[in-house]
Amino acid sequence: MITGTPKPIDEVLEMLEPYDNIILAGCHGCVTVCRVGGEKEVQVLASTLRLAREASGKKIEIREVSLERQCDPEYVEQMRPYVEDYQAVLSIACGAGIQFLAEKITTTPLLPGINTGFLGVTERQGEWTERCQGCGDCVLHLTGGICPVTRCAKSLFHGPCGGSVRGICEVDKEIKCGWQLIIDRLVALDQMENYGKLKPYKGWNSARDGGPRRIIREDMI
Amino acid sequence: MKSGSNLEKVLAAGHLSVTAECGPPRGANPDIVRKKAAFVKGHVDACNVTDNQTAVVRMSSLAGCMLIKEEGIEPLIQMVVRDRNRIALQSDLLGAAAMGVRNLLCLSGDHQKFGDDPQAKNVFDIDSMQLIHMTKMMRDEGVFPSGDKLDGAPKFFIGCAVNPFADPFEIRVPRLKLKMEAGADFVQTQCIYNMTKFKEYMELALKEGLPEKIKILAGVTPLKSAGMAKFMRRMVAGMDIPDEVVKRIADEPKEKQAAKGIEMAIEQIQELKEIEGVSGIHVMAIEWEEKLEEIIGGAGLLPRPVVE
């Protein structure tokens, strides 16, 4: 899922300074699952903002909505009938959702209420970790199902580097060395022959470096 | 000859090579490099010039190479893939070769987290293994990775680094083999203090027949003090300094620790010389270049051979 963290409340309040009626829009997708932008978070943030603003003597009216997904046009359209009645939309969906709203709703300013994180997994309640950078050219079959681009701090294709100590990456003692994980898995799978091969230079053009990406599936259009 | 560098010639002639390293300064003052060069000159076959080591910004490696070359020392350019994509790397390889640099060391580079710009974007477009491969292709086939022909191939004696002590130990030799296959002509090791483990590593390397195909230059760093030993052990990832080494220097009174460190470095070199498969010694006297003559001479490695 796409993960994220709430923006500090002071930063949100500063963004909202010019406005006295807004829409606060959540999303039922990824951000609901990682507890940063779902219906519950809309309620809590709306209350928090109303309280803070009223206490400072400048009340704000907030319409609380949660769309099924902010990254799909049909759900975004649901906001259109009333969006003009408000001065701004504060969205706590991921960066994709916020931008999609901004793109479709051109007359109202869109404000981000969260910092979008990464494509990750839930380790346990309250802890998420990164797994995929969406580089567009998956090599997991060669690396024991562990991604060198994401799990190695240097995205090495022939790791580990000298900074791997007892399975821990030198960058942070909380981060496991991706290459130690890969090697352990290759050994367990009896696939170490994959380690001994020189891998071709990665084509980063299928990653972000090729410019904003697009997927077209002719069979589905 | 692949490159015709002095280092390559010395090794080809069967001599035990000696290399050292110079860290360029944190500023534009060329005299600092010249001063270090004066300590190095005549005592080595080639001298490494580091490339923003530990991700701390310094004068560029190529500029440092040119400065020591002017002083009559054969440069060995270090190149990390942390800061440059393949376009910049190719361009710098051509530039360095054009300026007469004949030795190259391909490295990943320490993560930028450890430097003075931890917020910098890192590159790691290709990794050090692929940089070795790319340089070999440019040198031997005379083409860019794109397949286009080069107008003048960069003639480098291609090196890489290994840490024989880093985890996981069991892939350290396969990794050296991979670097050899990618095109490395020589390897400089991380500083060796744990002789037992290094000998074990060399035995495995010999079993694979590696020393015949890749020149292994054993790394030595003289300890200035017990404090330095403890600091390195704690702070440098993959640094293996056995307790008895630390104890030996720590048992000396403070003012005699430096002399002890040099004595120990000389002993280490003597021991490394005897290990089968070791082709050279790489002395990394970190900010202690003035002791190079004492160390290298003390180990009986002076004067350096002249090979035509």
Added chain:
Amino acid sequence: MLPCTGRIDEALLLKAFENGADGVMVVGCLEGDCHYISGNIRARARVKRVYAILEQIKIGPNRIRMYNLSAGEGSKFAAYANEFVDQIVELGPSPINLARGGGVQAAKEEETT
């Protein structure tokens, strides 16, 4: 009606402040004695989060507190309630009520007039 403090969430607690409460006292069963296993533990975590929110927006974190009691401890309940009310009276009206010109202070003034 709340069947259990486990049903309380952050939004509900904040709503109480929006509705004019100067303080919110959450009273749950003794820890380890929850009929729904961990309802009161969850409530404690949520109260803690609201405590942090109130601190951030300068409403004052001490306006919310969780107590644990068994159903048989009537006098203890009374003592806790009195203690919490004293704490809130000491703090005075919440900034929200001040902004609205009401709350504890207004109520007190009403009493005296």
